[in-house]
Amino acid sequence: MRTGLRGHRAYFTGLLAGVLLTTGCASVGPKTITRDHFNYDAAIGRTAKQELLSNIVGMRYSESPVFLTVSSVINQYALEGEVSVSGGINNSFIGEDAFVLGGAARWSDRPTITYTPLSGKEFATNLLTPISVEGLFGMLQAGWPPELAFQLTILAINGLENADARPHARRTASPAYAELVEIWTRMRRERVIGVRIGEKENKGKVVLFFRQVRATEALQRDFDRFRELLGLDPESSQFRVVPGLIPSVPNEIAVLTASIFDIIGNLAWRFEAPPEHIQEGRTLAAFKNEGSALDPLIRVQYASERPEGAYAAIRNRDYWFYVDDRDMASKRTFGFLQILLSLAETGEGGRGPLVAISN
Numbered sequence: 001m002r003t004g005l006r007g008h009r010a011y012f013t014g015l016l017a018g019v020l021l022t023t024g025c026a027s028v029g030p031k032t033i034t035r036d037h038f039n040y041d042a043a044i045g046r047t048a049k050q051e052l053l054s055n056i057v058g059m060r061y062s063e064s065p066v067f068l069t070v071s072s073v074i075n076q077y078a079l080e081g082e083v084s085v086s087g088g089i090n091n092s093f094i095g096e097d098a099f100v101l102g103g104a105a106r107w108s109d110r111p112t113i114t115y116t117p118l119s120g121k122e123f124a125t126n127l128l129t130p131i132s133v134e135g136l137f138g139m140l141q142a143g144w145p146p147e148l149a150f151q152l153t154i155l156a157i158n159g160l161e162n163a164d165a166r167p168h169a170r171r172t173a174s175p176a177y178a179e180l181v182e183i184w185t186r187m188r189r190e191r192v193i194g195v196r197i198g199e200k201e202n203k204g205k206v207v208l209f210f211r212q213v214r215a216t217e218a219l220q221r222d223f224d225r226f227r228e229l230l231g232l233d234p235e236s237s238q239f240r241v242v243p244g245l246i247p248s249v250p251n252e253i254a255v256l257t258a259s260i261f262d263i264i265g266n267l268a269w270r271f272e273a274p275p276e277h278i279q280e281g282r283t284l285a286a287f288k289n290e291g292s293a294l295d296p297l298i299r300v301q302y303a304s305e306r307p308e309g310a311y312a313a314i315r316n317r318d319y320w321f322y323v324d325d326r327d328m329a330s331k332r333t334f335g336f337l338q339i340l341l342s343l344a345e346t347g348e349g350g351r352g353p354l355v356a357i358s359n
Contacts, residue, residue: 040073049312049334052341056300057314057321059268061283065127065261067341071116130257131340133243134197137206139339141195146184148336151297152263156245156256158230165269165287166262172289180229183222190219195241206241208253260340267333271300274319282317298330299323 047070055065131153140149154162160180163173187193192213198205210223227234236251244254258266269287277283289296301307302319311331313322323330 044070046312048338050314052334052338053300053312053321053323054314054316056264056268056298057316059265060271060273061277061317065264066117067123068115068117070113072112072114074112074114127261128259130243130259130262132204133206133241133255133257134204136255136257137195137208137241138197140188141197144336145332146188147181148297148332150181150184152266152333152336153258153340154255155258155262158254159246160229163287163289165266165289167269167284170269170287176229180226183226183229187219187222187226192219208239208241210237212237260337263337263340267298267337270296270298272302274302274317277317296329298333299327300330 051067055067059065136149136153140146150157151162155164156162157177157180160177161171161174162177164171184193187210192211192215194209194211196207196209198207213219215223224234226232227236230239230253231247232239232253233251239251239253240249241253241255242248243257245256247254269284270289272286273283278285300321300323302321304319306315306320307313307322307324309325310322311325311327312334313320315321323334325331
């Protein structure tokens with residue numbers, strides 16, 4: 001009778017030990033991919049928005065922009081288990097056998113995240129170099145709205161000047177420039193204006209053209225006014241686009257583009273700062289593009305308490321600066337600027353030290 005009891009106990013002990021050992025040796029890697037991928041992706045995206053906002057606010061206070069990129073994320077998991085069994089047989093007539101079963105499991109999650117400062121000559125050059133005409137019109141061709149791209153990245157086109165919010169070059173947009181943007185936007189919406197970007201031997205050559213369509217009276221007025229504003233031949237429908245302030249030959253469109261450093265600085269002076277900061281000389285008053293028909297590019301607000309439901313928010317000089325999640329215009333500007341910043345990143349991090357954080 002007791003021999004049978006001991007046999008059952010031995011059987012269940014072995015079964016339980018096998019289950020624990022199997023659990024301890026099971027792979028947990030595949031189960032973590034979905035969770036980790038989206039969690040890290042969301043965290044990196046959220047941090048990138050905060051970093052960009054921090055640099056915009058910082059430049060309002062005359063701070064140099066600083067960028068840090070996550071160059072690698074390595075996560076290590078370990079699931080270990082152990083089982084201990086002890087027992088003894090009591091030889092007395094009425095005694096009971098001793099039986100002890102124990103187990104333990106250990107779980108560890110050790111992410112190693114490497115941050116690389118974006119610095120060095122190449123990154124600084126990309127940050128300060130005007131955006132290429134080819135790259136700008138390539139984005140327009142891909143569908144980015146002209147009213148955003150023209151306000152954000154162009155300083156002047158055939159001598160028509162855009163607004164500039166920076167204190168050393170502050171000016172409002174000329175009425176002709178605002179009118180040009182409106183006409184270009186309408187023609188882009190009607191799909192009657194296009195861009196060809198050359199390849200091979202014509203690489204880098206950008207040509208703007210009007211599509212051959214039966215124009216309505218309103219559309220014909222836009223064609224005529226477009227050519228008039230830019231000083232183009234009223235009979236031509238194809239124009240070479242080149243970098244510069246003033247065209248050097250007839251039927252040429254000269255586009256003076258801004259650098260990413262210029263763009264961030266331009267945005268930095270378009271929103272209000274706390275009045276006491278202006279009074280104390282920490283920053284200057286915001287730029288007012290008065291009388292312009294163009295919509296504001298970005299609305300950064302400030303508050304003494306952390307805002308709820310912000311698209312991006314950072315704390316600077318005892319205030320919270322944020323972009324409201326319901327502000328679609330500002331969010332669109334943020335997305336466009338992040339794409340431009342990615343063009344400045346060379347893929348090769350700065351030569352500064354790597355910072356790795358391991359938990």
